[in-house]
Structure formats: structure tokens, C-alpha cells
Amino acid sequence: MKKLLFYLFIFLGYFPLSAQSKKPNILYILVDQWRAQSTGYAGDQVVKTPHLDQLEKESLNLRKTVSGMPVCSPHRASLITGQYPLTHGVFMNDVLLDSNRTTIAKIYKQAGYQTGYIGKWHMDGHGRSSYIPVTRRQGFDYWKALECTHDYNHSEYYSGESPAKKTWETYDAIAQSEDVVKYLKSQSKTSQPFMLFISIGSPHDPYQTAPEKYRKMYENAEIKLRDNVPAANREKVIKDARGYYAHMTAIDDCVGQMWQALKEQGLEENTIVVFSSDHGDLLGSHGAWNKQQPYEESIRVPFLLHYPKAFGKKGKKVDVLLNTPDIMPTLLGLSHLKVPKTVEGRDFSSVLKGKKKDDVTYTLISCVQPFGQWTRAKGGREYRGLVSDRYTYVKDLQGPWLLFDNQNDPFQLTNLVNQASVKHVQSKMDKALLLELKKRKDEFKSGLFYVKQWNYLIDETETVPYQKVNYQGIPIRDLSTGYPQNTK
Template sequence: MKIYKSIFLICSIFFLCEFKPGEVKKADKKPNIVYILVDQWRAQATGYAGDKNAHTPNLDRLAAQSVNVHNAVSGMPVCSPHRASLLTGQYPLTHGVFMNDVLLDTNKVTLGKVLTQNGYTTGIIGKWHVDGHGRRSYIPPTRQQGFEYWKVLECTHNYNHSEYYIGDSPERKVWDGYDVIAQADDASKYIKEKARQDKPFALIISMGAPHDPYQTAPEKYRKMYENKELILRDNIPADKRERAIETLRGYYSHIAAIDDNIGKLWQTLKDAGVEENTILVFSADHGDLLGSHGDWNKQQPYEESIRVPFLIHYPAVLGKTAQTSDLLLNTPDIMPTLLGMVGISIPNSVEGKDFSKVLKGESKNKVEETLISCVQPFGQWSRARGGKEYRGIVTQRYTYTRDLNGPWLLFDNEKDPFQLNNLVGKPEVKKIQADLDKRLNKVLRERNDQFRPGLEYVRQWNYVIDETETVPYNKINYEGKPIVE
């Protein structure tokens, strides 16, 4: 009997040494989420996507251990609409944020609220841009959409004097130096702290770069491109090439800086022992034309504007080998897909699709087209600059759009990757155009989108616009006083 007791005691000690209670809890808890959102980074501008100009060694290594959703699109390629759709899983005509600098309804069911209600510690660092009370204004907790850790400014692209607010304090602070570095350092501290706790955490790091101004990255990164010979895309007109080269030098400098800091964040996850059970995502709100088609910035339905990078790294479930997914992932699909990945029920308010089972290989992809749109042109693509309303679809092969006058653009992206040959009205694609038009009509019916002139929607949502049909930056502080910049 004493022998059996001794054996039992030895086994019990061995079990306790091998399986600590904290480790069991860590293994059982839901995965963490770290979502890196950058501003105006087009999908084509990475080494793993084949861009020889881009210095992105960390992202290239990450892609080699992740799922690359290479058909991810920004359904309305401009800042505030993307962020509102990311947070709500809804399309812009539902949540109402189809222009920059307007408020996302604080009663909305958002990613931050859902994760917090399901036991997550939540945080966001960097750019917000869905508050509509002025780009430098204080955002009180009642408008923070469920996020607990809060180091945020509505919007700035002054990367070397970048301001922010903490939590419920109306005191405006300034990030130390280039904000990408400071924000990544702060995010690393957050990850280290939360990794030691039992609760899962979800953190969004929302960086303003590589959005213009392009020539403001730290000198170390700008020197990398001072004398570098750049390869230009075939769709940049000859008279725009000189400007494009100068612009791209700065753009790629920001990208190199961000890549270094993505490497830092990834290493933090490894050092904290949580990489395996963390969903790490890298994506952007939209792209940048950068001279392609003779234009700059976003909103337009060209590949450089609508196509965004989307890497998802989740070793515990997706493994650590490079995979490429053909999913037509649209902005409203991101919230439900993340919730599906962590095992949280999708709220009824969500319109996007949960692709988590497709990513995990548990079901087949059945989505053959996805919606792209501009409800109301404004700002950098105002009507005076050629902006106009459009609706369109992207398929595995084609991009097709209509403006208010009828068919506008049709590109065969397989044969014409630089979208130089508009096929609208050409006899050889008559059946293809008719089919795409029919599919677009179907998507619009599903979305209850009547495709009316933009100003009708502006009046419907009571937005105040200026003479360029743009919502002005409401430059007031938290006390309602004008801000002098």
C-alpha cells in the first residue's frame, strides 16, 4: 500500500511540474488579435508581391509563414468609409460613413464592443478617423466604440509631430519622433503586458503612413532611395513619370520604416510566447495611384487604388507555411471573419461574410464577385478633379464599373494587369459585359443600393459640405473652441 501511495505522490508531483495551471489556461483561452492597419499602402508595393522597389524583408518573411489573401479589396477606397466598415462589418450605405470626416453612429455594434463583451481586453493606437468632430479634437469614451486602451488622434499626417489623446484625458500629447516607431514601441509594451494576463487581447495599430506627405520618413530610410533607380508601372504616362519617381522615393521610404516596425511587433509576439495563439493581420485601408493612370491618391476603381495587402498569420490554426487565397475579401468581411476565427457569434447587424472556415480549409469559397463603389466623390477626387459616382464589381478576372450614365470601365485583369485597355462597348466582350452587368445588378439588389446621385445621399444623412462637395474638417477642440493650426 505504501508503494502505491509513493507512486501516486511521484506521479502527482510530475503532473504538477509538467502542467502548470497557468499554462492550461493559456492553451484554452481564445486567440489574441493584433491588427496592423496602414494608410494608403497598395497591394502591389511589397517584395512578396513582386515589387522590386519595395524594401520589405519583414513582411516578406511574414508572407512566407502566412495566408496571403491576394484578392483583398477596399470596397470604398478612402479612409473613413474603410474604417467604419472594418469596425461594423457593414457597407457604407448602411453605416452612413461614405465620406471622410463624419461620425460613425456611437450606437453601432462594433468590433471593439463585441470583443470586449466576449472577454477580450481591447486597445487601439494611432489613427481613428470616424469621429467627425475635427481632426485634432478630443474623443470622449462615449465615442470610443468599445475600445479600452486608447492612444488615438482622429487624423494627422504630420508624422514627426503626431498628436494623440489617452483614454478619457482631454490633454493632447505628442508621439516622440516619427510616430510609426513610437506607436510600434507602445504596441510592443501593450503586448508584453497583456501576454502575462489570462484574458485574450485585441489590439489595432493604425498607422498614418505611407499616406502623403511622402518625403517625411526618417533620414535613414529616405537615404535608401536617394539614388535608387526605380521601376515604374507601365500605366504611368510619360509626362507624369518625373513626378512619380520623386513621389515613389518618399512612399517607399515610409514603407521601409513601417516594415522595420512590423518586424519589431512580430518579434514581440514571439518573445512574449504568444505568437502561436495570436491572429496577426497586416492590411491597409486603400491603395494609392502614385501616377498610374496619370493620377494620385485613391477613391478611383483602378487596381492601385482598390487592391490592398492582406496577410493573416495564425500558426496554431493556419500553420506556418506560405499559402495564397483567392478570396474576394471586402472590407465589411473583415469583422465577421475575425470573429469567426476566434469563435464569437456574428451579430445580426453585420452584412459582411465570415470567411474563417474558408481560410481554415473547412469549406469552399462560393463568392464570385464583390462590390466596389464611390457614393459621393470629394476631397482629392472631387468633381473638379474628375471625380464621379460609380458602382462596380471585382471578380477573379475582371473589374467592371458603371457611372450614372451607364457602363464606364471594363478590364480583363488577367490579360491586362495594368488596366490600359478599357473594353466597355467592344464587340468581342459583349457577352462578358452583359454578364458582369447582370451580376452587378444582383449585388446592388442584395445591398438595396439604388445607385442615386451622391448629393441625394448627402442630404439623406444631413452632411454639411463645402463648395467642392467635401465635408470640411471641423477644426474645434473638445471645448468647442476653434483650433489654430
């Protein structure tokens, strides 16, 4: 009888709306090219990230999280589908993720959530500044986004269903975070749960474009370089690191602002907050820049999961090998929603709650087709590899390429591949890799095989060019080459 009266009172509106919803909200903070090593809580003594350091003290720190294909569009597509790149087909930048895919936003929307996306999208493939219609927004309703820009101080976006382009009034991370705060204030007045993504374009290069306030913080700072940065790169790395850190501190303030808004609106307790990145940044390590390569600075990303209702506010370091396709099913598991059969990633929610033992020994990393900032002319190559709790093992098309003992050699200075002392390790990981590829139906062929299979048009560097489109959003092709025109 009491239970019947309870539901009757809810129906009649006698109970506050905020008390009726028990489904957790989601606030996913995705940044671009932020490597796991570059936070105060991770041990970087130069970068100033006080809000993230505090968030880490009150969150689960999944410190072994890997970006399985460490480059922008593939990560994002795997994040919202729970699938590996050769399944959803986005293994290069600037290509379209099929709008018929089952995505995280569609699932949460079906479960009664409001869905929203703010910032960089990079899964549409119709040009980096083109309008993205509702039919290609993968289930996200509240919309203030652009396909891709790194012009952080003159950053454009589209809002709602209007094809009129707008511009964020300030440095875009700040303006976008302020929009998140407004969104959170509106959500505190409704019982409907929300799932909101904010996708920030920095600290991705260009490095020297953060607001002056933040750049000044690092003008005279002593920059400590990683041990795997060659001496010849020292001067450039120091300059780039100053700007990289400036972007990070600006973002850190934004994280603090959004976190404070959750508290003020009474939403923190029942909101799952994630802070993570699509991939890292080599920033001179191993004599290289940017991403795609299988080194720690490229594949390892931060992943903080803050959910007081389930985990309290006492921080905990967790060493599960979370990979990009695992994020969607894990969030669904934490939200008590069914994981669709299309998802290939693992649901770690029971492991995080301590209800199930972690049985994941290895996780997959790959580059299907080198392109863009890591073309063949720059040493780019196809690879498949496994990361374990201790080792990284990678093969290219010629055979075993890299083997690192990350425990004894955290800067990956010594390639142990084919050395007798680790013969048993290499053999074991090689067999495990073959089994994983078989499971994924990955034949590990030349990247151009998959480019042809998915009918992607590439330029002479084997990169899908940025595209010009007509008013209908259809790529305009250069008739002399057959390729879309490059507007870079």
C-alpha cells in the same frame, strides 16, 4: 472526475494563467494608402520589405483583397462594423460613425477580451485634432489615438480618458509600434485575451517625411514605374515613389519589431496577426494620385493573415475576394465568436480553413460621393462596380464606364466597355451588379442625394471640411455659408 478536477485546479489557480486561455488574441496592423503591388513579396523589385516578405512566407496571403470604398473613413467604418457604407453612413471622410453601432471591439469586449486602439482613428467627425470621449470610441478601452494627422514627426494623440493632448516622441509609426511592444509585454502576464489595433498613418502622403535613415535608402535607387504611368508624370512619380518606399521600409521595420515581441512573449502561436491597408495609392498610374478611383492601384490592398495555431507557418496564397465588410465576420469566425445580425459581410473563416468551398464570384466596389482629392473638378464621379477573379466592371450615373480584363491586361490599359468581343462578360457582370445593388438596397442615385439624406454639411467642392469645434466638441458653423469652417 478528471474533468471536474481540471476546472477545480483552474479555479484554485494551480494551472498557469497563460494555459487557461484558448481564445486567440488579435493584433491588427492597419496602414494608410499602401497599395497591394508595392511589397517585395508582390514583385516590387525596388521597395525593401524584408519583414513583410518573411511574414508572407509564414502566413495566408489573401492577394485578391479589395477595399470596397477605397478611401480612409469609409474603409475604417466598414472594417469595424462589417457593414457597407450606405448602411453605416460613412461614405465620406470627416463624418461621425454612430456610436450606437455594433462594432468589432464591442463584440470582442463582450466575449471577455481587452480591447485597444493606437494611432489614426478617422471615424469621429468632430475635427481632426479634437478629443474623442470614451463614449465615441466604439468599444476600445486602451486608447492612444488621434482622429487624423499626417504630420508624422510631430504627431499628437490623446491617452486614456485625459483631454490633454500628447505628442509621440519620434516618427509616429516607430513610437506607436514601441507602444504595441509594451502592451504585448503586459499581456503576456495575464490570461485575458486581447484585441489590439495599431493604425499607422503612413505611407500616405506627404511622401518625403520618413526618417532620414530610410529616405537615404532610396536616394539613388533606380525606380521602376508601372506601365500605366504616363510619360508626363514620370519625374513627379519617381520623386514621390522614393518617399513612399521610405515610409514603407520604416513600417516594415516596425512590423518586424512587433512580430518579434509576439515571439519573445510566447504569444505568436495563438495570436491572429493581420497586416493590411485601408486603400491603395495610384501614385501616377492612369495620370492620377491618391485613391477613390476604381483602378487596381487604388482598390487592391495587401492582406496577410498570420495565425500559426490554425494555419501553421507554411505560407499559402489564397484567392478569395475578401472585401472590407468581410474582415470583421471572418475574424469573429476564426475566434469562434458569433457574428451579429447587423453584419453584412461574409465570414470566410471556414473557407480559409478548407472546411467550406468558396462560392463568392464577385465583390462590390463603389464611390457614393466624390470628394477631397477626387472632386468633380478633378474628374470625380459616383460609381458602382464589381470585381471578379478576372475582370473589373464599373458603371457611373451615365451607364457602363469601365471594363478591364485584369488577367490579360494587369495594368488596365485597355477599356473594353461596350466592345463586342466581351459583350457576354459585360452583360453577365451588369446583371450581377444590379442584383448586388438590390441586395444592398442601393438605388445608385447622385451622391448629393445621400449627402442630404445623412445631413452632411459640405463646402463648394462637395467635401465635408475639416471642422473647428468648441470645447464641447460641437462644430462651429460659418454663419455666412452654413458650412463648418475649413481648417485645412
